[in-house]
Amino acid sequence: MNVSPSHQAVQPEYRLLVFLVSIGFFMQALDTTIVNTALPIMAKSLNENPLHMHSVVVAYVLSVAACIPLSGWFADRFGIRNTYFSSIVIFTLASLGCALSQSLEQLLFFRVIQGIGGALLLPVGRLAMLKVIPRVQFLSAMSLMSLAGLIGPLIGPTLGGWLVEAATWHWIFLINLPMGLLGIFVTFKAMPNIKEAQVKKFDFSGFILLVVAMVGISLGIEKFSSAQNSLGFSVGLILIGLVATGIYTYHAHTHQNALFRSTLFENKIYAIGIIGNFFARLGGNALPFLLPLMLQVAFGFSPLVTGLMMIPTVLGSLVSKPIIRPLIQRFGYRQVLLVNTLLVGTCIASLALTTADTPLWLRALHFFIFGILNSLQFVSMNTLTLKDLAQSQASSGNSFLSMIMMLSMSIGVALAGTLVNLFTVYYGTAQITAAFHSTLICLGCINLITACIFWRIPRHTPI
Structure with a gap:
């Protein structure tokens, strides 16, 4: 049996797709790190305590975690290009919303929306490469794309620190706009709208249980030291999260269409x-x-x-x-x-x-x-x-x-x-x-x- 070489270079007709997925990966990776060095300055601008700004990071990361299970089903049901296009539009508009925020509450709202878009960028982009690029070129394509994921964390903290000193903290979100617009344009040129002929019914009840579990436990821990909330409120959130986890465990064992089977x-x-x-x-x-x-x-x-x-x-x-x-x-x-x-x-x-x-x-x-x-x-x-x-x-x-x-x-x-x-x-x-x-x-x-x-x-x- 002839075995194809596993490290073929990416052919020119697929390079634009790799570039497109790299844009999404870079935006997502950059946004996970660029905020960290800007938090004290953001807190001062929004009249908040710097030690209370971890919610800005938690809101984004938690919404990414909660929406990852949606990515595969959305791509199969509505098509890879439509899903990727929607996610990059959501991410870009939410970045603009973050930059225009006048209070911590507004910023948290748009960070959640940004996380929803970010949750779909990498999984759907990786799925597009898997379905379009020949398997013998896939490893090379993934290696090229992963460079974008390394560059984001490498420059993110420094870029965030420089932007808040040279301009204002709003620019750490505004820099997503040109990249987002470029990604929106390239999506229609580079990504086919592949759909699956048969798509299983989405496990909506399981998804809700997972969201309640993750949000309950994360927010319960986050609110533990908050002066605005009682200890009972935080403990209650954690208990709700743990109960939802227990119910989902049973759901995963008994439901044939569960997102993640036991x-x-x-x-x-x-x-x-x-x-x-x-x-x-x-x-x-x-x-x-x-x-x-x-x-x-x-x-x-x-x-x-x-x-x-x-x-x-x-x-x-x-x-x-x-x-x-x-x-x-x-x-x-x-x-x-x-x-x-x-x-x-x-x-x-x-x-x-x-x-x-x-x-x-x-x-x-x-x-x-x-x-x-x-x-x-x-x-x-x-x-x-x-x-x-x-x-x-x-x-x-x-x-x-x-x-x-x-x-x-x-x-x-x-x-x-x-x-x-x-x-x-x-x-x-x-x-x-x-x-x-x-x-x-x-x-x-x-x-x-x-x-x-x-x-x-x-x-x-x-x-």
């Missing part, structure tokens, strides 16, 4: 990977929000310098890519994830040793090491989680993993913001640095729980 979790490796992903990402995903806030609010750094200080983390992530596979082949998934999970937790907690007087070179080295460890953690977990799924479960399993990744980011940011506020009350505003340090120690300790989860990986799990 049979997914009969695969032990997948189940361990999903639970491990959720807990491991709480700390790692919270740091891109927490560190810029600490550098500005506690240490007095400018937004631009803060953004520049985030670059070593992304560079560490890039440096780690070539060594991940050899490490897993040499030591196996279990040993790599056990050791690396503890190293990530130690690295997060050790950030509590830094102060405003820490030398810049040492701080940059610290962030660089965290970037290496965090990237090694995420890639190893994702590969482990998906590697044994049957072909019939690959799409559903990948969508559920994507949803869990975004949900964990949402809860991680909400938890970090809540802990900082609670520790600020405990120590007093004069000891704001101690509040950030205590939060970092707590986030690092969460990785001890994750190590216990990865302990259950079978010793001789094949690569």
Whole structure:
């Protein structure tokens, strides 16, 4: 049997499609990070406490997580081009709404709408490439597209810091407009409107249960330290979220058309990977929000310098890519994830040793090491989680993993913001640095729980 080479270059007729999907991926990746360094300035402009601005990040990430299950069904039912076009229009208009917002409430509303558009951009774009581009060119196409996802986080914090100093915070959203308009124009040139002939009925009741579960738990944690809400309100939201999770678990077991069937979790490796992903990402995903806030609010750094200080983390992530596979082949998934999970937790907690007087070179080295460890953690977990799924479960399993990744980011940011506020009350505003340090120690300790989860990986799990 002749085997086609797996690394053929992308042919010219498909390059415009790859460019289009890269635009969407870049916009989504950029928007996840560009806001972080601008939060203190945004808070000042909107007359809000900087420590209460985590809701701006949570609103976006949570709406992305909630709407990921819609992406595949919408594309099959209404066509790939129509769905992608709609998502990029929604994202672009919502970005304009964010830029024109005059209050935190208005900004949160448009961030939710922006997240709905962002949730569809990457999954539908990836699906379009999968259906249009020949399989032998797909890996090369994905590699090209992934560069856009790396560039976004690389320039996002610095660009956000520079924009709020050189202009106003509104420009961190306005820069999406030209990219969005370009994407809207290219969509009709590059993307065919492929539909599926037979589309299953959408599991609307399951979708509502998932949304209630995610929103209840995330907002419950976020509101925990809010002076405007009682403790009972926050606990009530969390309980509603947990009850909805329980009901969905039963729904997934009994409903033939469930978005995510319970049979997914009969695969032990997948189940361990999903639970491990959720807990491991709480700390790692919270740091891109927490560190810029600490550098500005506690240490007095400018937004631009803060953004520049985030670059070593992304560079560490890039440096780690070539060594991940050899490490897993040499030591196996279990040993790599056990050791690396503890190293990530130690690295997060050790950030509590830094102060405003820490030398810049040492701080940059610290962030660089965290970037290496965090990237090694995420890639190893994702590969482990998906590697044994049957072909019939690959799409559903990948969508559920994507949803869990975004949900964990949402809860991680909400938890970090809540802990900082609670520790600020405990120590007093004069000891704001101690509040950030205590939060970092707590986030690092969460990785001890994750190590216990990865302990259950079978010793001789094949690569």
